[in-house]
Amino acid sequence: MGKVPEPMRNEPSPEEIKENKIYRDWALTTEEYDLICEHLHRLPNYTETGLFAAMWSEHCSYKKSKPVLKKFWSKNERVLQGPGEGAGVLDIGDQQAVVFKAESHNHPSAVEPYEGAATGVGGILRDIFSMGAQPIAVLDSLRFGELNNNDTKHLVNGIIAGIAGYGNAIGIPTVGGEIGFDATYQENPLVNVMAVGLLNQADMQVGKAEGIGNRILYVGAKTGRDGIHGATFASSDFDSGVEKNRSAVQVGDPFLEKLVMDATIKAIREHGDEIVGVQDMGAAGLVSSSAEMADEAGTGVHLDLDKVPQRETNMTPYELMLSESQERMLLVVKADRVAQVSQVFADAGLSAVDIGEVTDDGKYVLSFKGQQVADVDVNYLTNPPKQVMQQSKPQHLNDEGNNQYQPQITDASETLTSLLKQSTIASKADLFKHFDSMVKTNTVIKPGGDAALVRIKGTSKALAMTTDISGRYTYLAPKVGGELAVAEAARNIVATGATPIGITDCLNFGDPDLTIQKFIMNLHSRVKELTTWQKN
Amino acid sequence: MLDPQGEVIKSGLTHMGFNKIESVKQGKYFEIKFAAADMEQAKQELVKMIEALLINANTETYRYDLKELED
Amino acid sequence: MLDPQGEVIKSGLTHMGFNKIESVKQGKYFEIKFAAADMEQAKQELVKMIEALLINANTETYRYDLKELED
Amino acid sequence: MKAAVIQFPGSNCDMDMMHALQDFGVDATLVSHNATDLSDYDAIFLPGGFSFGDYLRSGAIARFSPIMDAVKQADEAGKTIVGICNGFQILTEAGLLPGQLMQNEHPGFLCDEVKLNITNADTEFSRAYPTNEITLPVAHGEGRYYADQATIADLEKNQQIVFKYRTNVNGSSDDIAGITNQKGNVLGMMPHPERAIEAILGNTDGRKLFESILDN
Ligand SMILES: Nc1ncnc2c1ncn2[C@@H]1O[C@H](COP(=O)(O)OP(=O)(O)O)[C@@H](O)[C@H]1O
Numbered sequence: 001m002g003k004v005p006e007p008m009r010n011e012p013s014p015e016e017i018k019e020n021k022i023y024r025d026w027a028l029t030t031e032e033y034d035l036i037c038e039h040l041h042r043l044p045n046y047t048e049t050g051l052f053a054a055m056w057s058e059h060c061s062y063k064k065s066k067p068v069l070k071k072f073w074s075k076n077e078r079v080l081q082g083p084g085e086g087a088g089v090l091d092i093g094d095q096q097a098v099v100f101k102a103e104s105h106n107h108p109s110a111v112e113p114y115e116g117a118a119t120g121v122g123g124i125l126r127d128i129f130s131m132g133a134q135p136i137a138v139l140d141s142l143r144f145g146e147l148n149n150n151d152t153k154h155l156v157n158g159i160i161a162g163i164a165g166y167g168n169a170i171g172i173p174t175v176g177g178e179i180g181f182d183a184t185y186q187e188n189p190l191v192n193v194m195a196v197g198l199l200n201q202a203d204m205q206v207g208k209a210e211g212i213g214n215r216i217l218y219v220g221a222k223t224g225r226d227g228i229h230g231a232t233f234a235s236s237d238f239d240s241g242v243e244k245n246r247s248a249v250q251v252g253d254p255f256l257e258k259l260v261m262d263a264t265i266k267a268i269r270e271h272g273d274e275i276v277g278v279q280d281m282g283a284a285g286l287v288s289s290s291a292e293m294a295d296e297a298g299t300g301v302h303l304d305l306d307k308v309p310q311r312e313t314n315m316t317p318y319e320l321m322l323s324e325s326q327e328r329m330l331l332v333v334k335a336d337r338v339a340q341v342s343q344v345f346a347d348a349g350l351s352a353v354d355i356g357e358v359t360d361d362g363k364y365v366l367s368f369k370g371q372q373v374a375d376v377d378v379n380y381l382t383n384p385p386k387q388v389m390q391q392s393k394p395q396h397l398n399d400e401g402n403n404q405y406q407p408q409i410t411d412a413s414e415t416l417t418s419l420l421k422q423s424t425i426a427s428k429a430d431l432f433k434h435f436d437s438m439v440k441t442n443t444v445i446k447p448g449g450d451a452a453l454v455r456i457k458g459t460s461k462a463l464a465m466t467t468d469i470s471g472r473y474t475y476l477a478p479k480v481g482g483e484l485a486v487a488e489a490a491r492n493i494v495a496t497g498a499t500p501i502g503i504t505d506c507l508n509f510g511d512p513d514l515t516i517q518k519f520i521m522n523l524h525s526r527v528k529e530l531t532t533w534q535k536n
Numbered sequence: 537m538l539d540p541q542g543e544v545i546k547s548g549l550t551h552m553g554f555n556k557i558e559s560v561k562q563g564k565y566f567e568i569k570f571a572a573a574d575m576e577q578a579k580q581e582l583v584k585m586i587e588a589l590l591i592n593a594n595t596e597t598y599r600y601d602l603k604e605l606e607d
Numbered sequence: 608m609l610d611p612q613g614e615v616i617k618s619g620l621t622h623m624g625f626n627k628i629e630s631v632k633q634g635k636y637f638e639i640k641f642a643a644a645d646m647e648q649a650k651q652e653l654v655k656m657i658e659a660l661l662i663n664a665n666t667e668t669y670r671y672d673l674k675e676l677e678d
Numbered sequence: 679m680k681a682a683v684i685q686f687p688g689s690n691c692d693m694d695m696m697h698a699l700q701d702f703g704v705d706a707t708l709v710s711h712n713a714t715d716l717s718d719y720d721a722i723f724l725p726g727g728f729s730f731g732d733y734l735r736s737g738a739i740a741r742f743s744p745i746m747d748a749v750k751q752a753d754e755a756g757k758t759i760v761g762i763c764n765g766f767q768i769l770t771e772a773g774l775l776p777g778q779l780m781q782n783e784h785p786g787f788l789c790d791e792v793k794l795n796i797t798n799a800d801t802e803f804s805r806a807y808p809t810n811e812i813t814l815p816v817a818h819g820e821g822r823y824y825a826d827q828a829t830i831a832d833l834e835k836n837q838q839i840v841f842k843y844r845t846n847v848n849g850s851s852d853d854i855a856g857i858t859n860q861k862g863n864v865l866g867m868m869p870h871p872e873r874a875i876e877a878i879l880g881n882t883d884g885r886k887l888f889e890s891i892l893d894n
Contacts, residue, residue, distance in 0.1 A: 112594040164787045169728040171690025224538055249594045253540035254729025255688050311538065325538075334873070349687065436789045436817045438873050439726075441694045444880075455878060457697065539735040542702065545637070545660070548739040554656055556642035562734070565636035566616070571627040585625055589616070611822070611849065618810050660742070664736060665770070665778045666824060 005369035006267035007314045010214040014043035026053035030382070039380055047317040047366065048374045050090045054284035054322055055291060056384035070518035077499055085206055086127040086280065087197070090502045095201045096456070098463055099133040102141070102194035102506035108250060109191040113158025117191050118166040118252040119326050126280035129261045130329065132205040132268040136440065137454050138167045140177035140193050141467040141506075145186035152181070155189050156431070157257055162252075162352040163193070164434040169254035170261065174435035175443050176452035180424045184471070192506045196465055198456060203268050207279035209301060209358045214276055216290065216303065216356040217338065219345055220260045220328040220468030223286070225310035226250045227324025250326055257327045263348040264329055265437060267341055281328040287321040289330045290356075291364055295382040300363040303356035305373070317366055317373045332358060396475070450495040464498035566590055569605065578602060637661060640676065649673060679892060682709040682719040682747070686740045686764075691726035691872065698872035699723070700777070702888050711743035721758040721891065722749055724765025726817070726870060736820045737767030746772055758802065758891060759864040763797065763818055766856075766866035775859055775866045777825030779818075783849025787819040791881065794843040794855055794869060798837045801858055802894060803865045806889040813883050816847065816868035821868040823850035823857075836860055841867055 004011075012022055023033045028049070036044055036052050044052065062069065074082035080097055081089035087101035105120030121138060128135045140163050145152045167174045172195070209216070227250045268275055270410060275299070281287040286308070294301040305320050316321075331352070333341045342352040359365070364381055366374040409415050419425055432447040444462055445453035451466035468489040474481025486503065493500045539561055546560040568585070572578035579602055591598050610632055617631040643649035650673055662669050669674070681704050685692045692708060699706035709716065711729075716722055729740035740746075746768075753759055753774055761769040771776045782788060796810045825833070830852050840870050841856035848868075856867025871884030 112592070115595065116591075156541070161786065168787055168789075168819075169688070169690075169731065171727060221538075251538040251595060253538070253731070255544065255728065255733065256540065258688060258690070258728075375698045436787065437601065438789065438815055438817060438870075438879075439690055439694065441697060441873050441876070441879060444878055511721055540731065544733040544739065548660060548734070548742065549656055552645075552742050554641070554652065558640040558642065560640075561638040563636045563638075564646075565634045566613075567630075567632040567634075568620075569629040569631075569701050570625070571629065581625065585620055588623060589619055594661065611781060612785060615785055660738060661734070663738070663778055666780065667827075 007316045011046040038089040050318045097199040099197040114162040117159040117162030121166040128197035130280045132203035135197045137196045138174045142179045143185045143190035155408035166254045167510045168436040185499040205278045208277040208297045210297040212360045214358040217352040222309040222311035267344040274334045277332035294378045300359035300361045305368040309353040464496045466492040681706045681721045686711040686729035688729045689727035695725040716748040723759040737771040741772040757894030761866040769866045780822045789817040806886040815873045822848045823854040
């Protein structure tokens with residue numbers, strides 16, 4: 001591949017990667033690495049190894065959980081889009097649809113509560129508007145350690161402020177959620193955010209890079225080194241280790257996201273036929289968004305990395321491809337309509353940059369400073385070999401005893417007051433008052449009710465929405481826990497007078513293991529039951 | 537680090553006609569008066585305060601000036 | 608001048624066990640790189656930027672340091 | 679009445695204001711912050727939100743938008759100008775109203791319904807209210823009204839204070855929630871009347887404010 005461009009000088013050679021098993025630092029197994037070499041008939045270079053490591057991670061590919069997740073009952077007459085896209089889409093009549101999805105941002109929030117939670121909101125909103133939908137509500141579901149601990153207080157304050165900081169500024173109301181406390185979460189808070197959007201069915205977009213010769217437009221924030229994991233040998237231009245570590249923290253900019261959101265929705269409404277695909281850059285940013293869109297369409301992609309807007313100097317292809325800088329979108333646009341679509345963004349003070357094109361060869365090709373720095377099959381890159389999950393029953397389930405716990409209550413009123421004093425049960429109003437729950441003037445039932453109720457202007461409809469967790473039950477009995485979560489959520493919806501029409505799950509497990517399988521099989525049957533019951 | 541505030545202030549100034557601005561960074565500034573046995577102890581206390589509360593080590597760096605005042 | 612944040616930070620530090628704090632003031636800090644013909648012009652530009660945008664004269668005061676950089 | 683709702687980058691209550699005005703049958707138009715002419719309109723509304731992210735200080739950057747010269751001309755012509763929340767912040771930064779909005783006394787965003795006293799029922803913004811006590815939503819992190827004592831004394835003397843918090847939720851000087859300029863054609867307030875015009879949303883105390891304006 002010719003002379004090595006300057007920023008890549010410090011990268012290990014393909015031989016060194018193999019020799020020192022560097023891929024293992026990025027969670028590629030030796031078997032996987034060998035498969036890649038065999039497939040390519042050569043050793044992958046540093047950039048390519050990084051692409052595979054990212055795309056084959058569980059986080060991006062669900063290589064372990066997908067077979068189980070397939071078992072969800074995800075089709076009925078309302079479902080316009082089930083699992084597989086940015087978000088699920090359900091028909092709500094009048095040519096409208098509701099789009100919703102939940103996502104966790106646990107680790108970033110544990111490391112950096114404010115920015116972690118804020119960027120969690122930003123990310124889930126991008127999933128919604130990349131489908132062409134207008135976000136109308138945010139919900140949050142949080143778990144912390146016990147509140148009598150200073151670290152917990154720090155996390156609570158930071159995470160609440162982060163959700164508020166992003167959601168309030170972008171002007172999407174945070175209408176509901178829940179907060180629980182348990183020692184289990186002491187150092188691992190759970191931060192799950194759900195977003196709901198309203199879609200005109202005609203505007204529905206999917207992430208597809210169709211049409212040979214179509215252009216790939218990059219919109220939004222410049223790419224920096226934030227969120228790049230793993231060993232970044234190439235970053236030797238940092239003078240200290242501390243500095244390097246900092247660059248991994250993603251920082252949110254709700255102001256920019258609002259501009260990107262409004263302009264993207266406008267572009268889709270005005271040029272829906274010329275915009276072929278839209279995807280946000282989330283985990284594994286540029287590579288996962290572009291490769292997935294190409295795979296979906298069975299095409300190839302050629303990107304010119306010199307065109308990618310860059311916030312920092314001397315960035316390498318590896319960094320550009322794997323950066324998780326926030327507030328970035330990728331659009332595939334018909335070649336002769338680039339100017340019109342770009343104009344919508346220009347009007348909002350944003351630039352849409354043409355960084356590449358859709359090709360017919362099924363290849364994922366990157367060029368950088370006159371060199372070709374990656375050339376792999378799109379399909380191979382995006383579809384890691386499926387893996388069977390290790391199955392073993394978690395120890396605590398084996399240990400479970402047969403004796404039933406029987407509470408001894410001597411003074412019922414004292415028991416009641418002590419229950420009400422528990423932070424998990426006590427009112428959360430002091431926390432959720434930081435969220436703007438009313439902006440957009442649609443919130444009929446605000447935080448504090450059973451489920452939130454958001455009306456749809458211009459119709460006589462409203463959407464009820466809620467989030468529920470049953471962590472302790474799920475830990476003790478995965479099957480029952482899953483059932484209870486579904487049932488509680490359904491009860492909350494029903495209590496507002498609404499009919500449950502769809503569920504999105506957001507499962508926060510440790511390493512994929514038996515628990516998931518059991519949990520999902522069971523959720524599946526419960527969901528089916530519920531929806532069947534609703535039809536009767 | 538990403539400094540969205542600095543970026544927006546920069547473009548604000550540019551729009552106002554200050555067109556030769558290359559970069560704007562913004563940050564916080566604290567002035568703390570406190571008692572300490574001597575300068576060495578003061579320095580240690582100060583660094584502790586900064587790292588424990590005043591900055592977010594994940595996203596911010598700092599520098600400080602220490603001055604002795606009469607009491 | 609009113610500085611609620613300074614007050615909050617002071618009480619935060621005191622709670623954390625730094626109990627000899629007399630006062631905390633907090634403010635903003637900007638680092639601006641810009642081109643100017645000479646130091647005198649740079650100073651005039653800077654004061655304009657500060658007074659027009661960077662501070663609100665109702666409640667804020669300022670001081671500045673001007674340094675020449677190579678280009 | 680022809681009304682303009684100014685849209686700054688980062689405004690997020692612009693559509694809510696449009697919706698409210700249209701509910702009252704007002705011919706309302708969204709006008710970009712980059713526009714320079716407001717001569718077609720009888721009333722100008724600066725909506726809530728986070729103009730320019732509220733980076734630096736809320737309202738500080740927005741006040742330099744091209745539209746602000748036209749807003750000043752509208753003021754000189756005696757037209758009705760209303761700034762809600764971020765709009766209030768912009769009007770004070772621009773010098774169309776005295777004082778400044780600062781970070782809440784207890785730092786952090788506050789979204790709630792608050793009780794207000796109408797302290798001047800004889801303004802073009804409050805005339806239609808039959809009572810002196812109303813409840814309106816607030817949603818702000820920088821809503822603490824501050825002005826020096828001389829300014830507060832002037833406001834009191836000229837009866838420029840229209841709304842006061844019954845319980846001071848953000849530490850505002852003199853409990854101030856909303857004021858007019860001396861001429862009485864410019865109103866700035868932190869509470870959101872446009873969020874309180876429909877029974878389905880649980881509060882209609884904002885309606886009389888719009889009715890007052892329309893009665894002029
Ligand atoms: N983090 C949060 N964000 C928004 N709203 C919340 C949050 N936590 C709680 N709420 C609101 O408070 C209501 C009651 O909370 P909770 O006591 O957990 O509900 P439940 O009745 O489901 O036990 C929720 O339905 C929701 O409206």
